[in-house]
Amino acid sequence: MNKQVLIILTVFVLFFSCRAQSTDNQKTLIEVNTLSEFKKYLDQDNVHVKLQEGNYQIDDAQKIRFIEITSNNSYYDLRGARFMVDTKLFSRTDLMKSDDGNSMYCAIEISGNHVTLEGLYIETYGDTPGRQSKNKIFNIVGENVTLKDVELRTTGSSPWGYGYLYGLGGNDVRKMNGIRIGYPAKNVKLLGCKVHMRAMGHAIFLQGAEDTLIEDCQVDGLLRTTDAMLAESSGYGFDKNFYAGKGNYIEGTIVAEDGKIMPGEIISLSEDGIRMYPDYQGHKTINTTVKNCTVTQMRRGICTGLSTSGDKVIDCVVRDCVATGYNVGNEDVLINCSADAKYGEAFCIPYTNAKNAHVEMNILDSRNGRANSLLAKINGTGHVVVIKTKASEYIPESMAIKLSVWEGYGNYNENATMHATNIKLDNETSTEVITFSGTENLELKSVGKVREANNSENVVNKSNRTKR
Incomplete structure (x- = not known):
């Protein structure tokens, strides 16, 4: 057989082999x-299922995961479908528990691999609180799972209207979270999803997940002033004589030392927009990328700081968050990100053990805010930070960039030695930079004034260690 014939036969075989594989x-x-027809295919591999457009009621279930998708290599087209989930299901004691050791209730769980779910609108309705604080709409634990253009709206937490002032999971707080991505999840993608938080809880959070991409997603919550709370003549806060769960600083809001809620403050009625937990039962959360996302009116906007692996946040925008816009941690990289500081610092690198973060932050219009004068806080070692704004008037003169401070969000260890060492800071704004005790080897370029904190300021800073 000559060489030309051999080449022709090889191409012929490869063509029909590929065609057969494509057909398969x-x-x-x-x-x-x-x-009911749709549910028949949730455990079947290699299916492409289209659910007819329309409204679907979910008011009964057999298990605490109301809908379970366990299939592999399957695609579920729910464009135009609307699921209405009765919050009463989250308090049912007769539902079968799952065998994964986690007692959480959720509306939809995806544990299969290579699964895509596209186009669903889903919301909880009713004000019946669940049995626990771990309630959520989506729980994703499979590999190579994609949620695309899915929209959520949460209700059904208790108490509603007081945010985090009465505890973060203990006591009688019952939450309704949005989307959880948890171990053993790998390579999960959230693309073009929207989460409207109208309940206490996180919008999107990760626990032990690896290589997650969150792109083109939007999160929004609601804010409330403490003045509005104090004007109530009945309700949960009124019954407690407007005493919060503890005193001093609570996740971005200041209350009195004895816990009395004070006027002039503001809270988010939910928790964090996009948040990484450090791990789940020893399995670390690693390699998360958040790209082109928007978060508004949450407690913290984008919180990568609790994961120590180093995450990437690219082209994101955070507005009107109460504790901080971005919580930045060890090895995190923020590229072309934006935030305001109306109600809390635009970003913080709060942890003294955080190293080598890189932050590029554009400050949005921070005028007409409330209860905040901190533009940014920087602690830790080896960070490179660039702060800029499109208009100097966006940043009130009362605001400052502070290094080596307890003030603001994120300092839990009262025995820590506060410091900011070997920091490279390029402040392209006219905002004042204040260095507190513990700031060493600062490489600084600043349009704004630079000064060391005076003795009285350092005393106040040190006294804040017991008020986090």
């Missing part, structure tokens, strides 16, 4: 028009 991988479209 094609999935026949299955169209269903009821929820």
Whole structure:
């Protein structure tokens, strides 16, 4: 056989082999028009299922994971479908528990691999609080799972209207979170998703997940002033005589030392927009990328600081958050990000053990805010920080950039030695930079004034260590 014939035969074999493989991988479209029909395919591999557009009621379930998707290599097209989930399900004691050792209730769990779910609108309705604080709409624990253009709206937490002032999971607080991505999840993608938080809880959070991409997503919550709370003549806060769960600083809000809620403050009624927990039962949360996302009116906007692996946040915008816009930690990289400081610092690197973060921050209009004069705080070692703004008037003159401070969010260890060492800071704004005791080897360029904190300021700073 000559060489030319051999080449032709090889190409011929490869062509039909690829064509056969392509045919094998094609999935026949299955169209269903009821929820019961749809559920028949949730454990079947290699299916392409289209649910008819319309409203679907979820008011009954067999297990604490109301809908479970366990299939592999499957695609679920829910564009135009709307799921209404009765919050009463989250308090049912007769539902079968799952065998993964986690007792959380959720509306939809995806534990299969290579699964795509696209286009669903889902919301909880009713004001019945769940049995626990771990309630959520989505729980994703599979590999190579994609949620695309999914929209959520949460209700059903208790107490509602007081945010985090009465505890973060203990006591009688019952939350309704949005999307959890947890171990053993790997390579999960949230693309173009929207989460409207109208309940206490996190919008999107990770626990032990690896290589997660969150892109083109939007999160929004609601804010409330303490003046509005104090004007109540009945309700949860009124019954407690407007005493919060503890005194001093609570996640961005100041209350009296004895816990009395004070006027002039502001809270978020939910928790964090996009948040990484450090791990889940020893399995670390690593390699998260958050890209082109927007978070508004949450407690913290984008919180990568609790994960120590080094995460990337690119082209994101955070507005009107109460504790901080961005919580930055060890090895984190923030590229072309933006935030205001109306109600809390635009960003913070709060942890003294955080090293080598890189932050590029554009300060948005921070005028007409409340209860905040801290533009940014920087602690730790080896960070490179650039702060800029498009208009100098966006930043009130009363605001400052502070290094080596307890003030603001994120200092939990009262025995820590506060410091900011070997920091490179390029302050392209006219905001004042104040260095407190513990600031060493600062490489600084600043348009704004630079000064060392005076003795009385350092005393006040040190006294804040017991008020976090």
